Amino acid sequence: MARIELDEKEQKAIESSVMEIRKILKKRNADLTGIVGTVSLEKVKSTKDAIEVRFEEDVDLMVQMNMVAFD
Amino acid sequence: MYYIYGVDHCVKLIYCLAKAHNTNLDSSSFETLRLGYLDFLDARQKKNSVNRKDDIFIRDDEAELALASSFSQASLNDLNQEHVVGDSYERSTRDAKLVMAENALSELIAKEEDLGLVFGLTIHSIFVRSYQSAPGIMASHGGSSSGSIGAIWLAVNDGITERDLMEMYVHEMTHHLLFIDELNSPQFNYEELTKKENFTTSAILKRPRPLDKVVHSIVVSTELILSRLRTFGWHDALSFHPATLDMQQSTLTAIRELESKPNADDLMSAHMLSIVADCKGALETNQLEIVA
Numbered sequence: 001m002a003r004i005e006l007d008e009k010e011q012k013a014i015e016s017s018v019m020e021i022r023k024i025l026k027k028r029n030a031d032l033t034g035i036v037g038t039v040s041l042e043k044v045k046s047t048k049d050a051i052e053v054r055f056e057e058d059v060d061l062m063v064q065m066n067m068v069a070f071d
Numbered sequence: 072m073y074y075i076y077g078v079d080h081c082v083k084l085i086y087c088l089a090k091a092h093n094t095n096l097d098s099s100s101f102e103t104l105r106l107g108y109l110d111f112l113d114a115r116q117k118k119n120s121v122n123r124k125d126d127i128f129i130r131d132d133e134a135e136l137a138l139a140s141s142f143s144q145a146s147l148n149d150l151n152q153e154h155v156v157g158d159s160y161e162r163s164t165r166d167a168k169l170v171m172a173e174n175a176l177s178e179l180i181a182k183e184e185d186l187g188l189v190f191g192l193t194i195h196s197i198f199v200r201s202y203q204s205a206p207g208i209m210a211s212h213g214g215s216s217s218g219s220i221g222a223i224w225l226a227v228n229d230g231i232t233e234r235d236l237m238e239m240y241v242h243e244m245t246h247h248l249l250f251i252d253e254l255n256s257p258q259f260n261y262e263e264l265t266k267k268e269n270f271t272t273s274a275i276l277k278r279p280r281p282l283d284k285v286v287h288s289i290v291v292s293t294e295l296i297l298s299r300l301r302t303f304g305w306h307d308a309l310s311f312h313p314a315t316l317d318m319q320q321s322t323l324t325a326i327r328e329l330e331s332k333p334n335a336d337d338l339m340s341a342h343m344l345s346i347v348a349d350c351k352g353a354l355e356t357n358q359l360e361i362v363a
Binding site: 016017018020021022024025026028029032033035036038039043044045046047048050051053054055057058064065066067068 | 091105181184188213216218284287
């Protein structure tokens with residue numbers, strides 16, 4: 001199994017991928033309020049409407065999408 | 072989506088789903104936001120088997136089967152896609168493939184922390200299964216289904232490398248972010264999409280396919296090119312994806328064909344057309360001259 005060359009910093013950063021993801025989520029918590037604080041109630045309402053439309057399409061028109069990587 | 076629009080945009084898309092589902096959503100941390108998003112998937116996607124464990128790699132036969140079953144038949148699934156996911160690997164083979172998949176994800180996150188944040192929010196399951204080998208079914212390396220948002224299937228075929236898998240994560244995460252985007256803003260006129268006269272040439276496979284597949288291939292290809300420019304630094308063809316310049320040319324060709332359709336406005340929403348235009352803009356920048 002071929003591996004790619006990592007520099008020292010990257011090699012050091014590699015731990016269990018799952019642990020690493022959890023660490024990133026925790027480390028970045030301080031950013032979250034600033035990110036979602038800019039989302040308006042109108043935007044959430046429009047998402048709520050879009051969700052209903054999409055699931056109706058899924059049921060009525062059978063438009064579930066399988067995206068398979070071929071070749 | 073991640074490379075075109077950035078980490079904040081992707082977080083907001085997920086937040087809107089979770090908040091629309093639960094107005095009392097606890098968004099004080101990414102972990103509670105993730106749980107709110109999983110609650111949404113659990114409630115709205117009946118075929119989806121949502122994994123709430125810390126370990127996103129599926130090692131349980133029952134959970135693996137449930138996820139594989141989500142690739143079901145539907146009106147827009149061309150190329151026998153509902154039959155592509157094959158049988159389980161023998162356990163020791165599966166474990167070896169999972170280790171390789173896990174190493175590739177670690178390397179990807181180490182290279183691109185923001186992508187790790189978006190991946191960690193979006194993807195709850197990665198399962199490994201063979202592809203179905205049968206007449207009329209093309210070989211496959213894995214995939215995703217809108218019926219199972221947050222779950223990625225990897226075949227991890229013999230001969231593939233961790234570079235291939237890192238690109239596969241970018242590829243599949245893009246499909247999931249497009250599925251999530253569509254739950255925020257309608258993308259397609261599905262009644263028109265199933266008609267053969269509305270098929271167009273895809274960016275990666277370069278064959279006539281339903282327009283939703285083509286648009287996804289345009290966005291995936293754009294994200295892959297940007298990931299090679301900003302994160303990976305390689306540009307030769309790998310097992311799954313062509314060389315960067317070839318991908319750029321075929322993607323721009325696919326965009327031009329799409330734009331030339333007189334009824335493009337009827338097939339896609341203004342929102343989806345703007346995403347395609349943003350892909351075109353990203354591909355026409357001078358950055359790609361460096362690759363040449």
